[in-house]
Amino acid sequence: MSIMRSINDPEHPLSLEELNVVEQVRVKVNDEESTVSVEFTPTIPHCSMATLIGLSIKVKLLRSLPDRFKIDVHITPGTHASEEAVNKQLADKERVAAALENAHLLEVVNQCLSTRPV
Amino acid sequence: MAADSAQLLGLVEEFVSGQVDGSAANVATGVKAGQFSILQLVEALGLSLTSSQTQTRGRGVQLLSQVLQECYSSLSESEVKDLVLFYENRLKDHYAITPHVLCGLTALAKCTVLPSGAAVSILKALFQDVHVQSLMLTERACVYNILISLMDSREEELKDLGPDFVFGFVQAVDGERDPRNLLLAFQIARNIIYRGYDLNQFTEELFEVTSCYFPIDFTPPPNDPHGITQQDLILALRAVLTGTARFAEFLLPLLIEKLDSDVQNAKVDSLQTLAACAPVYGHKELAEFLPGLWSSIRREVFQTASERVESAGLSALSAITSCLSRTVLTSDSGDALQTFLELVLQDCQHHLCEPDLKLVWPSAKLLQAACGASYRASLIVTAVVLPVLFEQYNSRTQCAHRRTLLEVLQGFIQSTVSSQPAEREENVLLPFQKSLSSMVFSALAESNANLQVTATKVLAALAQQPGLLEETDVEIAVDHLTRLVVEEDDAQVSLAVMDCAGSLARLHPAVFTSRMVPRLKDEIFTGDASSPAPGRSKAASRERCVHALAFISSQLSLVQESAPVLLQALAAAHKGSSSFSTEEAIWACLSLQRIAEHAQHTVEIGEFFHNVVIPRLLGLSLHAALESQKCSGHASPLTEETVLSAIVPVISTACAALQPEPAAHMAAQAISLFLDGDVSFLPENAYPNQIQLLQIQSDCCSQSQMVCLLMASVCSLSQQVEIPHIDRLLVQLEELIFTCTHPFSYTSAAKCFAGLINKRAAGQALDAVLEKTLKRINTTLDCESSAQRVQAFTLLIWVVKALLLRYHPLSVNLIDKLFCLLSDDQLGSQAADSFSLLMSNSPDVLNRSCHANVRIMYRQRFFNENSAKLVQGFNSAEQEKRSVFLKALSHIVNNLPRQVQLTELPALLPLLLEALSCPDEAVQLSTLSCLQPLLLEPPPALTAQLEALFTRLLALTTSPAMKVRISALRCIHALTHLPSHMVLPFRARVLRCLAKPLDDKKRLVRKEAVAARSEWFLLGNPGGR
Known part of the structure; x- marks a missing residue:
C-alpha cells in the first residue's frame, strides 16, 4: 500500500513538499493496524502557521484516506517552540472538528488544499 | 430650385431650433446627392451662425460639421478655403462651440484639396486658441486626428513650421490620460521622430511628455470595451522612445x-x-x-x-x-x-x-x-x-x-x-579544437551516465560546425559511440548516444561505414560463445546494436551497409543459427522500417529497398514458408504471425515512397510471384517449380499467410500505378478468403482485396467485381449454417471500409447490411466491433500514408447518415440485443472529432447513459472515455440528465474492471467543473460513495479517487471554488 503519494503532496500555495515541511521518511503507514502517522517540520521554530499547516495535513488525510485509518499528525520533535501545545491541539478530535466548523478557518484550509492553478 | 432651398431652410430650422438631430443626416444626403451645395447650406444657416445666442450658434456649427463629416471628399478647393477660415475664427468663439468646431476641422483636415497654407494656419489657430487638455475625451481625440491627417497629407508644410509644431504637440499632449488618446498621441510622436521633423530645442520636452508614461501600468476595464491592451500601449510607447538616438x-x-x-x-x-x-x-x-x-x-x-x-x-x-x-x-x-x-x-x-x-x-x-x-x-x-x-x-x-x-x-x-x-574568417572555436575534443572524449569515457549524456550533446553540437572535428577526431568519436552502444545499459545514455550518432552519421557517413557498422555487425552475430561480461545481457546489447543501425542510416551509403546486416540477421534467425529469438527478428524489422522511412526523402534509398531489401525479405519468408511445410523440427521465426506483421510495414513504407516506374515494376513482380509462382526476381534459386501461394494447402497456413506481404507490396503503391492482372488477382483472393480457415490469412487477404478495391478507378470493371463478390458474401451470410460466415463477414467489413472511404455509392447499402447483422445471433457482437474498425485508422492498409483514396470528413458523414438508423435500431431491438447497438454507437462516437461530439451530444445522451448501465465492460469503458472530455466543457443538454448520470457513474466506481473504475472516477472529477448550483445537491452522496474507492486495492484507482474526492470536498465550501 503506497498511499504515501497522496500524503506527500498536500497542495499548498508553495507546496509543503517543496518547502521540505513534509518528507517521505517522516511518514509512517501501517496498513494492518490502519494507522497513519505524519511528522511535519515547520519552516522556522516560531512559525505561527504550524497549527494551520498541521490542520491542513490532517484534513487532507481525512479526506483522502478510508475511514478505517487512525490519523496522527504531529510536529517533528525539537523543531518548533510550542511543539506540545500544537500537538495537543491536533490530536484533539473535538478541537479539529470545532475548527472546521469555523467558516473562516475552513476557508483558509480549503485554500491551502485547492489545486494550484497552472 | 426654390423648392430645394425651401426644403433646406426647413431642415436647418428643424435642426437648429427644433433640436431634431435626424435632419442633419437628411441634409448630408441632400448635399451628397447634389441637391444643394455647401454654400447654400452656409447661406441657409446664416442667421443661426451669427446669432447672439451661444446655443443657436452651437447648433448651427454642429449641423455644418456633421454634414462636412459626411461629405468632405466632394468639396472644392475654394469651398475648403472659406470653411477653414470660418472654422479658425470659430475656435476663438465660446467654449461650448469648440467641440463642434473641432469636429468640422477634423473633417476638413481629411480633405485632399486642402489649399496650401491651410494646414499651417489650422495648426497655428489650434495651438493658439485651444487648450487641449481642458477638452473632453472625444474632442481631444479630434485634435489628435487632425494632427495625424495633416501629417499624412501635408508633411512638407508642417516641416516648414519647424520646432513650433513639436512644441504645439507637446503642449497639447501634456497630461493626457486616456489610453485611446494615448495611442493616437504616441502615433503622432512616432511620426514626428521617424519622418524627420525638426526637434531642435524641444527634444527634451518631447521626451519628457512621452516618457512620463514609462513604464506603462494599465489594466483594461473588466469588459474591455475598447480592446486596448497593456501590450499595445507598451509597444506604441517603446516605438517612440527608441525611435531616435537623440533621446539616449x-x-x-x-x-x-x-x-x-x-x-x-x-x-x-x-x-x-x-x-x-x-x-x-x-x-x-x-x-x-x-x-x-x-x-x-x-x-x-x-x-x-x-x-x-x-x-x-x-x-x-x-x-x-x-x-x-x-x-x-x-x-x-x-x-x-x-x-x-x-x-x-x-x-x-x-x-x-x-x-x-x-x-x-x-x-x-x-x-x-x-x-x-x-x-x-x-x-x-x-x-x-x-x-x-x-x-x-x-x-x-x-x-x-x-x-x-x-x-x-x-x-x-x-x-x-x-x-x-x-x-x-575562421571559426572562433578553431584554436580550441584539440582541447574541446579531448574534453568531450574524456567525458565519454567516464562512467557517469549524466556526464555521458551531456558529452554526446556537446559532441553533436561540435559536429554541426564545420571544421571543428578533424577526420581523426571523428574516428575516435565514432569508436566511443560504438563502444557505448555495445556496452552501455542505461536507457537514457543509449538514447542520447543514438541521437548523437544519428546526427554525426548524416555528416560523416564514410567513417560510420568503416568503423561502426562492422563492429555492430560483429556484436550482433558473435553468438553467446564470446561470453558477454557478467551482468550484461546479450539480447539487450543486440537490441541496441540493431537500433543503432537504424538511427545512423540516413544516408544512402550507410543504408547500403546497414540494411544488409539487418537482413543477414533475419536470415540467421530463419536458419536458427546464432540463436536469434522471435523478438530479435521483430527488432530487426522495426529498424528496417525506420530506415525505410528515409526513402520518402531520398529516392535512392527507395530504389535500394526495391532492388535489394524487398526481394530478399520476400525470398526469406518464402523459404521459411516452404520449409515449414516439409519438415517439422525447427520452426523458423519468419513463419510466425508477429514477425510477418512486422515485415509488412517495412515493405509498405518502402513501397509507398517508390517512384512511379519502380512502383509499377514492384507491382508486376509481386503479382507474378503470387499468381504464377514466378521467383525469378528473388535472390537464391532454390525454390521448387510449382509454387502457388494463393492456393490452399490442405492443412497448412504457412503459405497462405504470406498474402499479407502481397498486401504490403501492392496496396501501398501510389494510386496512379496500374496493377497488372488485377481481375485474376481479385478472384483468387476471394477464393482464398472463402476457403481458408486460418484467421490471419483470410483477414490479410480481405485487407488486400479492400486495398485494391479502394484504389481501383470507378467504372464497369469495378462494379462487376463488386457485384459478384457481394453476391457471394450475401449468399454465404444468408445461409445460417454456412461454415464460411465469419470469412464472408470479414471480407464484407473490409469492403465496406474501402468503399466508405472513397464515398462509393454502394457503401450505403452495405452499411445497411451491417446494421442488419447487428441483430444476428452469431455475428452481432462482431458487427458492433467492426464499427470501431470502420471509424478508426488501420495501421497497415487503407490509410493516407498508403496513398489510399480517403475523402475528408468521412467520419462525420458516416455519423450523420447513420446515427439515426442506429438509434432506431436500438429502440426496436429486443432487450438482450440492445447492448450490441450501444457498443456500436460508443465505437462510432469515440472516433468522432470533438466538435461533432459536442453538437451531437444532446441527441445521443440518453443512449450513452443507457450504455453506461450496459453490463459489457468494453462498452462501459469506451462510453466513459468519450464522456470524460465532454464533461470538462459540459453542454447544457447534460444538466437535465444529471441524476441519471450520477447514479450510473457512482455505480461504476465499484465495477470489477480497474479501467472502468478509473474512468468513472475521472468523469466524476470532471463533473466538479459544472456550475455549483447544479452539482451541489449531489455533494453529500458523491462524497459518501467516493469513500469506498479510497480503499481500493489498486493504487491508480485510489489516486483518482483522492483527486476526485478532494475536489468534491472543496465544492461550495468557503475557500473552494
Whole structure:
C-alpha cells in the first residue's frame, strides 16, 4: 500500500513538499493496524502557521484516506517552540472538528488544499 | 430650385431650433446627392451662425460639421478655403462651440484639396486658441486626428513650421490620460521622430511628455470595451522612445532608474526597451552609461527569480554587445567593445572558478549572450573563457561539477553558431579544437551516465560546425559511440548516444561505414560463445546494436551497409543459427522500417529497398514458408504471425515512397510471384517449380499467410500505378478468403482485396467485381449454417471500409447490411466491433500514408447518415440485443472529432447513459472515455440528465474492471467543473460513495479517487471554488 503519494503532496500555495515541511521518511503507514502517522517540520521554530499547516495535513488525510485509518499528525520533535501545545491541539478530535466548523478557518484550509492553478 | 432651398431652410430650422438631430443626416444626403451645395447650406444657416445666442450658434456649427463629416471628399478647393477660415475664427468663439468646431476641422483636415497654407494656419489657430487638455475625451481625440491627417497629407508644410509644431504637440499632449488618446498621441510622436521633423530645442520636452508614461501600468476595464491592451500601449510607447538616438541621454538614465525599482513589469519593460534601442543607438550614445547598464543587468540576472526578467536581461546584453560591435574602431575612443566585454568578463569570469559553482549558470548565460552577439564579441569572450573552462574541467573530480562545466561549454558552442563568421574568417572555436575534443572524449569515457549524456550533446553540437572535428577526431568519436552502444545499459545514455550518432552519421557517413557498422555487425552475430561480461545481457546489447543501425542510416551509403546486416540477421534467425529469438527478428524489422522511412526523402534509398531489401525479405519468408511445410523440427521465426506483421510495414513504407516506374515494376513482380509462382526476381534459386501461394494447402497456413506481404507490396503503391492482372488477382483472393480457415490469412487477404478495391478507378470493371463478390458474401451470410460466415463477414467489413472511404455509392447499402447483422445471433457482437474498425485508422492498409483514396470528413458523414438508423435500431431491438447497438454507437462516437461530439451530444445522451448501465465492460469503458472530455466543457443538454448520470457513474466506481473504475472516477472529477448550483445537491452522496474507492486495492484507482474526492470536498465550501 503506497498511499504515501497522496500524503506527500498536500497542495499548498508553495507546496509543503517543496518547502521540505513534509518528507517521505517522516511518514509512517501501517496498513494492518490502519494507522497513519505524519511528522511535519515547520519552516522556522516560531512559525505561527504550524497549527494551520498541521490542520491542513490532517484534513487532507481525512479526506483522502478510508475511514478505517487512525490519523496522527504531529510536529517533528525539537523543531518548533510550542511543539506540545500544537500537538495537543491536533490530536484533539473535538478541537479539529470545532475548527472546521469555523467558516473562516475552513476557508483558509480549503485554500491551502485547492489545486494550484497552472 | 426654390423648392430645394425651401426644403433646406426647413431642415436647418428643424435642426437648429427644433433640436431634431435626424435632419442633419437628411441634409448630408441632400448635399451628397447634389441637391444643394455647401454654400447654400452656409447661406441657409446664416442667421443661426451669427446669432447672439451661444446655443443657436452651437447648433448651427454642429449641423455644418456633421454634414462636412459626411461629405468632405466632394468639396472644392475654394469651398475648403472659406470653411477653414470660418472654422479658425470659430475656435476663438465660446467654449461650448469648440467641440463642434473641432469636429468640422477634423473633417476638413481629411480633405485632399486642402489649399496650401491651410494646414499651417489650422495648426497655428489650434495651438493658439485651444487648450487641449481642458477638452473632453472625444474632442481631444479630434485634435489628435487632425494632427495625424495633416501629417499624412501635408508633411512638407508642417516641416516648414519647424520646432513650433513639436512644441504645439507637446503642449497639447501634456497630461493626457486616456489610453485611446494615448495611442493616437504616441502615433503622432512616432511620426514626428521617424519622418524627420525638426526637434531642435524641444527634444527634451518631447521626451519628457512621452516618457512620463514609462513604464506603462494599465489594466483594461473588466469588459474591455475598447480592446486596448497593456501590450499595445507598451509597444506604441517603446516605438517612440527608441525611435531616435537623440533621446539616449535622457532615456538611458531613466531605464537604469526603472531597473532599480521593485516592480517586475517595470524591469522587464526597461530591459526590453533597452534591447530595442540598441540597434538604433551607436557607441557614442551608450558609452557614458555602459557601466551603469551593465551593473543593472548583472544584478537582475544574478538575483532574479523570474525567467522573464532573466531572458529580457540577456537579450538586452546581447543587443548592447552587437551595437558596440558595429562601431568602427577610432583612435580616440579606443575599442568600446573590448572595454565593455572586459567589464563583463571581469565580473563573470571568477564565478566560473568558484569551488561550489554557485553562480556559474547566471554568469555563463551572460557570457553566452555577449558571445552570441557578434563575431568579434565571440572572439574576445571565448579567448578568455574557454581556457578557464578547460582548466576547471581538468581540475575538478566530481562528476556533477564536470557535467555542469560541460553544459556551460555546450552553451558556448551553440552561442558561437549564432555569430557565424563570414566566409573568409575562421571559426572562433578553431584554436580550441584539440582541447574541446579531448574534453568531450574524456567525458565519454567516464562512467557517469549524466556526464555521458551531456558529452554526446556537446559532441553533436561540435559536429554541426564545420571544421571543428578533424577526420581523426571523428574516428575516435565514432569508436566511443560504438563502444557505448555495445556496452552501455542505461536507457537514457543509449538514447542520447543514438541521437548523437544519428546526427554525426548524416555528416560523416564514410567513417560510420568503416568503423561502426562492422563492429555492430560483429556484436550482433558473435553468438553467446564470446561470453558477454557478467551482468550484461546479450539480447539487450543486440537490441541496441540493431537500433543503432537504424538511427545512423540516413544516408544512402550507410543504408547500403546497414540494411544488409539487418537482413543477414533475419536470415540467421530463419536458419536458427546464432540463436536469434522471435523478438530479435521483430527488432530487426522495426529498424528496417525506420530506415525505410528515409526513402520518402531520398529516392535512392527507395530504389535500394526495391532492388535489394524487398526481394530478399520476400525470398526469406518464402523459404521459411516452404520449409515449414516439409519438415517439422525447427520452426523458423519468419513463419510466425508477429514477425510477418512486422515485415509488412517495412515493405509498405518502402513501397509507398517508390517512384512511379519502380512502383509499377514492384507491382508486376509481386503479382507474378503470387499468381504464377514466378521467383525469378528473388535472390537464391532454390525454390521448387510449382509454387502457388494463393492456393490452399490442405492443412497448412504457412503459405497462405504470406498474402499479407502481397498486401504490403501492392496496396501501398501510389494510386496512379496500374496493377497488372488485377481481375485474376481479385478472384483468387476471394477464393482464398472463402476457403481458408486460418484467421490471419483470410483477414490479410480481405485487407488486400479492400486495398485494391479502394484504389481501383470507378467504372464497369469495378462494379462487376463488386457485384459478384457481394453476391457471394450475401449468399454465404444468408445461409445460417454456412461454415464460411465469419470469412464472408470479414471480407464484407473490409469492403465496406474501402468503399466508405472513397464515398462509393454502394457503401450505403452495405452499411445497411451491417446494421442488419447487428441483430444476428452469431455475428452481432462482431458487427458492433467492426464499427470501431470502420471509424478508426488501420495501421497497415487503407490509410493516407498508403496513398489510399480517403475523402475528408468521412467520419462525420458516416455519423450523420447513420446515427439515426442506429438509434432506431436500438429502440426496436429486443432487450438482450440492445447492448450490441450501444457498443456500436460508443465505437462510432469515440472516433468522432470533438466538435461533432459536442453538437451531437444532446441527441445521443440518453443512449450513452443507457450504455453506461450496459453490463459489457468494453462498452462501459469506451462510453466513459468519450464522456470524460465532454464533461470538462459540459453542454447544457447534460444538466437535465444529471441524476441519471450520477447514479450510473457512482455505480461504476465499484465495477470489477480497474479501467472502468478509473474512468468513472475521472468523469466524476470532471463533473466538479459544472456550475455549483447544479452539482451541489449531489455533494453529500458523491462524497459518501467516493469513500469506498479510497480503499481500493489498486493504487491508480485510489489516486483518482483522492483527486476526485478532494475536489468534491472543496465544492461550495468557503475557500473552494
